[in-house]
Amino acid sequence: MNLEGKSFGPWGGQRGYRWDDGVYSGVRQVVISSSSVGIHCIQFEYDKNGHAIWSDKHGANSGTRSDQIKLDYPTQFLISISGYYGSITEGGSVIVRSLFLETNRKTYGPFGIEQGAPFSLPVTGEMLVGFHGWSSIYLDSIGVYVKSHHQTVQTKLLETQRMIPTSHVSRVPGISKKVLSFGPWGGDGGMIFDDGIYTGVREVHLTRSGGLVSIRVCYDQNGKMVWGNKHGGSGGLKHDKIVFDYPYEMLTHITGYYGSMILRGPTVVKSITFHTNKRSYGPFGDPQGFSFSTGSIGAVVGFHGKNGYFVHCIGVHVLDNISVLPQSYPDPYDMPILKNSEVVWGVPRQPDLYESGPWGGEGGKLWDDGVYSGVKKIILTRGDAISSIQIQYDQHGQPVWSSLHGIPYDACTYHIKIDYPYEVLTGISGNYDVLVGDMQRRIIRSVTFHTSKAKYGPYGKPIGTYFSSVNKEGKIVGFHGRSGTFLDAIGVHMQHWVSDELSHGPYSPERGGIRNMLHKFYK
The missing domain is CATH 2.100.10.30 (Jacalin-like lectin domain)
Structure with a gap:
């Protein structure tokens, strides 16, 4: 069966972070959290070749109403989605305000409030097999993957009857x-x-x-x-x-x-x-x-x-x-x-690693990206404090993005690009303090990134208690901390310097990067 589907949307805003569930055989169940404001959160139970797979929750499960739509899959399936999107306040972020689901048997909704600009799926004769979009503390936007339901349902029924x-x-x-x-x-x-x-x-x-x-x-x-x-x-x-x-x-x-x-x-x-x-x-x-x-x-x-x-x-x-x-x-x-x-x-011996921090408050949820080869890029958002951080690491020559830590509200966004491996992140510094009106939580108010070549920042307002990791010799190979609606705390995983670490070219098999790396680890 062809697992590729056509994509439509997303409809709505593009704040928060992007998510993409991918393409499945069909949809078994939809759970929607909503209020008189709009859609707060959505989650799907998909079918994949007869197995149930739950998606992540997209948005914050903070609505005043929760609806669970169970479908009699594979004989009942989603064929269309429609709704409204718009701003809650004048000039505010655009979110999904309302959703309406249609199957081959009946309709469900509307959920939320029907205000703003309408949207609908402009196709017929197909079924919904996946969703994508943007989310933060709300469902900011939503899009779909579709494909012909005739072949999909027929294949599914044959598998059930014949025990392929x-x-x-x-x-x-x-x-x-x-x-x-x-x-x-x-x-x-x-x-x-x-x-x-x-x-x-x-x-x-x-x-x-x-x-x-x-x-x-x-x-x-x-x-x-x-x-x-x-x-x-x-x-x-x-x-x-x-x-x-x-x-x-x-x-x-x-x-x-x-x-x-x-x-x-x-x-x-x-x-x-x-x-x-x-x-x-x-x-x-x-x-x-x-x-x-x-x-x-x-x-x-x-x-x-x-x-x-x-x-x-x-x-x-x-x-x-x-x-x-x-x-x-x-x-x-x-x-x-x-x-x-x-x-x-199968674990190669590594140079000594040690942990610094986290510095900041005790709010939010604990997170830890782990340890990588180095840091390539940092995306930071800030308003009155640091709203969110996301890091692109290098793992043996391959780029790896971390999860988004915090929520990027209407804020300034900074892209800090590090010329790894010629330039490495050697330390961070900054300030943390209480943000007035935010339940007296201590959060990160500013941060500065120090590399082997330059200093980036400070980003944010340098007020409150100062912190720094720059008194530790080595390079940063990972971050950890706490986050919720802001970046509450941040710490680093450090690796001691290995001699002549920066004397070689980029890490690649073609240029002998693996041999260089092994030579440095074992000499």
Whole structure:
């Protein structure tokens, strides 16, 4: 089935941050939070090849009314959306004020208030299979993906009636190659899970106790880290973390064993081994029972299976016929490395890391971007205080965007571009203070960024308590802090200087960047 759909919209404003759920088989359920002001939040339950997948909540769930629209999918499906968008106050931000949903059986709504400029989907004979838009503390705008419902529903009904085998073909957004699904191998117990399809696998976390208790996978989605859910139970006695040198090391296939751990007990995955274009990791678990293997056929881009107290069965989504990178540079791995009673596989030794901060208040939610190779770009918004921050990191030559921390209200926006790796971020400084009228919360009022070449800022008003990380020698490789409606607090992950770190050219395999990096790490 063709997973690509036509896109329409979004209708409304473009404040906040952009979101895109992608394209699915159809929509099972819509949850809308609204008030007399407009639409505060929307969330979707999609269908993907018979599996339910919930989207993130788009907006803030702060409306006075909540509506749950459950559809009898696949016989009932969305065919149109319409509504109104406009400003709440004169000259204010544009948001979605009202929504009206139409299916092939009935209509739902309107939700919100029908004021402002009307919009509607200008197509017929098609079904809605995904949504995209912008959101902040409201649903700022909304758009849709559509495709012909005849083929979609017919295919879905055939799958249900014929029980089509588990191997099927789909496509990764942005990649023209086919994706094949294999498995799952193991028992029939537990509940179905499916992480979906990504562009690669970065990490796998396992817990074991006689069999595979749980698995959680960190994927790559076009350069961005995306964690899948934890599948399985708790209480595993052994913990394993497998870290791949993605994108230079790719997971190509898995092998393992399944069977019962006790007489007449449920069938579970007893052992698993991960194979890449460079090496194998495992076996993890007891290699006894019935063996399985996906064969070396491509690059693994997703996992699926069944889980309960254990992982009962497991399968993979594989990118078909992808050429893998040759092992043209030294293998930097020492395995295993013990770290807080956890066995970490495939992790190269790194220069010392340490943490500074966070400086600021105690409000908002705690966040931590983690550690990367360096910082390439910072997007900052401010009004009376720092409203939001978003960072583009470098991870072994690949750009990775962080989540948006805070909410970019009507404010000044700054784009700070760092000429990484020739220029590195070495420190931050700034001020935090109470913002009058904001429940006496201490928040970041100003911030300045210090690099090996220049100083950027200050951005905001330098009032209140001063803070600085510039007395620490090294480079910033990650940020952490707290945020809500503003940037409440900010801290940094620092890496000690490694000698002649800036003497080499850009990090790339073609210019020997990997060898240079390894030489610096190990000398």
